Amino acid sequence: MCGIAGLLGTDPAPPSARARLDAMLDAIAHRGPDGRGGVVAGPACLGHVRLSILDHAGGAQPFVDDSGEVFLSFNGEIFNHEEIRRDLEARGHVFRTRSDTEALLRLYLERGEACVHALNGDFAFAIYDARTRKLFMARDRMGVRPLYWTQTRDGLAFASEIRALLAGGFASGALDPLALADIFTLWFPLAPRTAFAGVNELPPGHHLVATDAGIRVSPWWEPSYPTAEEDAADVRGEGAIAEEVAALLADATRLRLRADVPVGSYLSGGLDSSIVAALAAREVGAGLRTFSVGFEAADLDETPFQQEMVARLGTAHTAILCRGADIAADFAAVVAHAERPILRTAPAPLYRLAARVRAEGYKVVLTGEGADEVFGGYDIFKEAKIRAFCARAPGSRLRPLLFRRLYPYMPSLQAQSPAYLNAFFGMALDRLGDPLFSHLPRFSTTAKTKAFFSDDLLRAIGDYDPLAALAERLPGNYARWHPLAQAQYLETAHLLPGYILSAQGDRVSMAHAVEGRFPFLDPRVVDAAARIPARLKLKGLREKHILKAALGHLVPASVAARPKQPYRAPDAAAFFAEGGIGAPALAHLAPDAIARQGLFEPRAVEKLVRKCAGGALGTKDNMALVGILSTQILREAPALRPARPHSPRLRAASGA
Numbered sequence: 001m002c003g004i005a006g007l008l009g010t011d012p013a014p015p016s017a018r019a020r021l022d023a024m025l026d027a028i029a030h031r032g033p034d035g036r037g038g039v040v041a042g043p044a045c046l047g048h049v050r051l052s053i054l055d056h057a058g059g060a061q062p063f064v065d066d067s068g069e070v071f072l073s074f075n076g077e078i079f080n081h082e083e084i085r086r087d088l089e090a091r092g093h094v095f096r097t098r099s100d101t102e103a104l105l106r107l108y109l110e111r112g113e114a115c116v117h118a119l120n121g122d123f124a125f126a127i128y129d130a131r132t133r134k135l136f137m138a139r140d141r142m143g144v145r146p147l148y149w150t151q152t153r154d155g156l157a158f159a160s161e162i163r164a165l166l167a168g169g170f171a172s173g174a175l176d177p178l179a180l181a182d183i184f185t186l187w188f189p190l191a192p193r194t195a196f197a198g199v200n201e202l203p204p205g206h207h208l209v210a211t212d213a214g215i216r217v218s219p220w221w222e223p224s225y226p227t228a229e230e231d232a233a234d235v236r237g238e239g240a241i242a243e244e245v246a247a248l249l250a251d252a253t254r255l256r257l258r259a260d261v262p263v264g265s266y267l268s269g270g271l272d273s274s275i276v277a278a279l280a281a282r283e284v285g286a287g288l289r290t291f292s293v294g295f296e297a298a299d300l301d302e303t304p305f306q307q308e309m310v311a312r313l314g315t316a317h318t319a320i321l322c323r324g325a326d327i328a329a330d331f332a333a334v335v336a337h338a339e340r341p342i343l344r345t346a347p348a349p350l351y352r353l354a355a356r357v358r359a360e361g362y363k364v365v366l367t368g369e370g371a372d373e374v375f376g377g378y379d380i381f382k383e384a385k386i387r388a389f390c391a392r393a394p395g396s397r398l399r400p401l402l403f404r405r406l407y408p409y410m411p412s413l414q415a416q417s418p419a420y421l422n423a424f425f426g427m428a429l430d431r432l433g434d435p436l437f438s439h440l441p442r443f444s445t446t447a448k449t450k451a452f453f454s455d456d457l458l459r460a461i462g463d464y465d466p467l468a469a470l471a472e473r474l475p476g477n478y479a480r481w482h483p484l485a486q487a488q489y490l491e492t493a494h495l496l497p498g499y500i501l502s503a504q505g506d507r508v509s510m511a512h513a514v515e516g517r518f519p520f521l522d523p524r525v526v527d528a529a530a531r532i533p534a535r536l537k538l539k540g541l542r543e544k545h546i547l548k549a550a551l552g553h554l555v556p557a558s559v560a561a562r563p564k565q566p567y568r569a570p571d572a573a574a575f576f577a578e579g580g581i582g583a584p585a586l587a588h589l590a591p592d593a594i595a596r597q598g599l600f601e602p603r604a605v606e607k608l609v610r611k612c613a614g615g616a617l618g619t620k621d622n623m624a625l626v627g628i629l630s631t632q633i634l635r636e637a638p639a640l641r642p643a644r645p646h647s648p649r650l651r652a653a654s655g656a
Contacts, residue, residue, distance in 0.1 A: 001145070001515035002061070003031030003049040004073040005164045006126055008135050008210055009154035011043035020168040021045045023643060024159055027167035031075075031160060031510050037061055039071055043155065044128040044135060046073040051513050053077070053259050053363055058097025063105055069130040072105045075160050076123030076145045077517070079255040084118065108136070113207060116220050120255065120523055124202070126158060135210040141221045142370070142521045143204030143497025146506055150199050156210055161507075162199050162339045166642045171199050173642035175635065177460035180599070183341050184627055185447045185466040188498025190473065192217070195340040195634065204497045222475065223492050225485035225530050234533045241532055242550035245525075249551065252522035253279040256366060263517075264289040264357065265366040267309055267317070268567055269302030271544065271552070271559060272368030272377070274309045276519050278554035280366055281313045289362065290315040293322050293353045299409060300568050308556045320356050322349040324574035328585050331574075331629070336637040337511045338503040341630040343446065343623040346569045351508035358512040365509075369500060370520035373492040374529040376484060376537035377544040377564050379406050383425060384438035384487050385538065390422070391429040400426065405541050409565045435471055435478060438487035443467060449624040452600045452608065470494070484534040492526075571622040572612040575629070588632035589625075597635050600628055 005024035007017060021038055025047045029036075032049025039046050039062045048061035054077070063072045078084065081100035084107055089095065093106050100121075107115040108127055113136060122144035127136045137158060139147050149158040150170050157170040165171045176197040179189040189195055191203040202208055205221035226234070253276060257263050265277040267290045281288045290310060294303040303319065310317040327348040334348045335341075357365060372378045383406055390399045400422035416424070428440040436443065443466075453461075470490075478486060501518075509516050519525070529537075532546055539545035543564050552560035575585055587593065589609050591602040605628055611617070612625050634640065 001031070001053070001077065001122075001510065002051050002075045003028035003160040003164075003510075004047065004075045004124065004126060004147075005157075005159040005168070006044065006046040006073060006128075007152070007155065007157040007168070007170075008044050008128070009152065011133075013040050013043055013045050017045050020170075021047045024157075024164035024168040025049055027164040027639070028159065028161050030513060033513050035060055039064070041071055041128055041130055042133070044071070044130075046071050046126060046128060048073045051363060051510075051515065053261055053515065055097050055099040056260060059099035059101050061101060063099075063101045065105055065109060070105065070109065071128045071130075072101060072108070072125060074101050074104055074123065074125040075147075076121055076125070076140065077515070078104055078119055078121040078123065079258060079522075080118075080120040082258070113138075113209070113220075116207065122517070122521075124160065133212055136207065137202060137210075138207040138220070139202045139204055141205045141523055142492075142501065142518075142526070144501050144506065144516075144518065144521065146502060147202040148194065148199055149202060149208065151215065156215065158202075162194060162196055163336075163639050165199055166196075166640055169643040171196055171642060173640060174198075175599075175631075177457055178464050180341065180453075180457065180631070181450070181461045181464055182466045182469075183343070184449045184453075185443055186470065186498075187343055187446065187495060188502075189340065190466065190469055190494075191498065204493075223489055223526070223530065224475070224477075225481045225489065227477070227480040228482045228485075229480075231482045231485070231533050234531075236533070238536055238546065238549060241536060242546055244528060245532075245546060245550040248522070248525050248528055249275070249519055250279055250282075252519040252525050253366065254283055255522070256517040256519055257283055259364055261363050262289065262361070263364045263366065264291055264362045265315075266290070266353075266368070267292045267306045268368065269305030269309070269559070270368065270565065270567075271548070271555065271562075272371035272520065274305075274368075274555040274559050275371075275547070275551045276366050276368050277309060277313060277315070278551075279519070281315065286314055288313065288315045289360070290317045291353060291357050291360075291362075291365065292317070292319045293349045294319055295349075295569065296321070296323055297570065300570065302565065305556075305559050305562070308558060312556055318356060318360060320353055322352055322569070324570045324577045326352060327570060327574035328577060331585050332633050332637070333511070334508060335630045335633040336639045337507045338630075339507070339634075339640065340503060341627050341634055342499075342503050343449070343627040343630075344569070345571050345574055345626055346567060347504045347508045348574075349569050350504060351511060354509040354512040354514045357514050363513065364515045364517060366517050366519060368520065369505065369516070369518050370496070370526075371544065371547065372564070372566075373488060373496050374520060374526050375532075375544045375547045376488060376534070377547075378491065378566070379543075379564060380438060380442065380491075381484060381487050381538055382406055382541050382543060383441070384483065385541070387425060387429060387441075388432060388437070388483060390426060391432045394429060402541075408563050435474055435486065436467060436490070438483065439490055445619055446623060448620045449627055452604050452624055452628060454599055454601050457599050482534045484538055485530075488530075572617055572625040573615065575625075576613050576615075585629060585633070588629055588636070593632060594628075597632060599631060599635075
């Protein structure tokens with residue numbers, strides 16, 4: 001994995017273009033400490049910073065074809081590059097290197113824009129084809145690797161991170177009010193919108209084509225599921241499906257071990273990362289290296305389960321303990337790398353863990369992300385099922401008791417009365433037909449944080465409604481899917497790339513030049529899982545039933561049987577550690593600092609800070625404090641200050 005940047009403008013590119021490209025590469029140098037390159041080809045400038053993982057000698061970029069007319073700058077990995085290479089060699093291609101970069105470029109020469117469909121990988125790339133004066137950019141299906149762009153007076157500029165566009169003088173650095181409305185409702189800005197005005201994200205599974213005729217952004221893949229009728233008619237046996245899942249995941253893990261450097265594995269203590277580590281250990285033997293993070297708070301710490309898995313596999317293991325003071329100390333850096341406000345501190349411990357991984361000499365780790373989305377693991381799926389059950393008998397006194405089956409890792413919730421549980425989870429039961437029904441309680445709770453918005457910010461947002469905007473983006477056949485599939489789509493297509501793989505994934509790992517790889521997001525696994533009947537993913541209230549049936553035997557019984565416990569970290573409490581260690585971060589919340597930025601109401605924030613200092617906070621207050629703090633930090637982060645001159649943006653014809 002690496003970092004890319006470039007621009008397309010007048011022909012030939014002016015001398016200043018190379019200087020701006022160099023500034024962009026400087027801004028993302030942390031992504032590629034092993035090499036750097038740039039090329040100017042007519043109106044195009046392509047740059048690259050390299051994290052060397054495969055073919056150290058031959059994988060330098062930008063890569064140029066044999067004719068000297070087609071140029072590639074590529075971030076990511078093509079895991080099936082060996083198979084692609086064999087196929088292309090049979091068609092007469094003669095390779096100069098062993099790199100997946102060359103395999104990608106030659107595949108483009110063979111298939112053109114359709115090359116993306118043959119790729120099993122995590123990627124964001126830009127190809128300039130001088131033969132047709134075309135810039136072609138594409139991003140992987142799930143949104144693992146980032147890619148941003150902005151339109152300029154003469155063309156466009158693009159990069160792996162927004163900071164590069166700011167450093168090149170291609171963006172103003174102003175925050176987008178509508179993005180703030182999105183984040184403080186949904187947790188993420190709705191792509192192509194980003195936190196920064198005028199900067200677009202190329203959405204997952206999309207490509208962009210820029211020619212003399214203009215710019216076109218279009219999808220080449222999106223998640224899809226059987227209709228509810230097709231789901232009900234699927235009579236395949238559990239054993240056959242479990243066997244297919246096991247074989248696909250084993251092969252997905254095997255492919256993601258391809259590297260010329262050692263590959264480690266994260267262990268959270270949960271089922272997903274444990275399965276990945278077990279499959280990896282089968283391939284590499286006793287030499288597997290594993291890494292984990294633990295917490296002081298018992299309700300957050302999963303160290304005992306991590307240690308059980310380490311003992312089971314016999315791995316060489318490194319664990320770090322992340323304290324609240326550590327989160328407070330790292331938080332400003334985390335926000336600057338995330339390049340957006342965040343409502344949870346969960347990325348901060350992973351930022352610290354990635355630093356330790358890199359210090360131990362590792363550049364690549366496998367992780368378990370994606371399993372909950374594709375196999376139905378989240379509590380929100382069970383919650384939606386119970387809410388729908390209650391909605392069909394709103395007067396029932398017994399059905400709300402099922403809510404106690406949710407969130408077993410939250411004892412305070414378990415102690416609540418049936419009336420409280422019904423009020424908390426029972427919101428919007430009269431909206432069973434709403435396409436966002438499964439997520440309405442989450443969105444409603446999160447949206448309460450907008451009560452801290454200033455009058456000026458509210459006026460800038462106007463009547464914009466993030467839920468309506470999200471509903472407008474749903475696929476045409478979404479209404480025909482099973483309710484579980486609808487809920488899975490919202491997680492897979494939006495929260496996964498918009499938060500988990502970005503702020504909590506690529507941005508914190510690549511801050512230390514560590515590449516994450518995700519076997520559960522192999523396209524073959526994703527497609528197969530989408531076709532599995534809902535009854536085998538969420539069997540009653542047993543989450544990920546089919547995954548446990550397929551591979552649960554690889555992990556200790558205690559790990560396989562434990563209910564889903566999502567990864568969490570101390571939130572507001574991290575900034576009120578004994579001795580005031582969080583005080584430097586909290587300076588961003590001082591009334592004068594709040595008033596200076598003008599996004600939040602100073603008095604309301606002051607009351608929130610006092611409340612948080614007293615402890616015993618609810619979900620809304622935790623999210624509000626972290627969200628406000630991260631927004632304030634984002635506005636003042638030195639790495640995100642724009643260079644001059646800023647080139648005014650134009651709106652793309654596609655509306656992206």
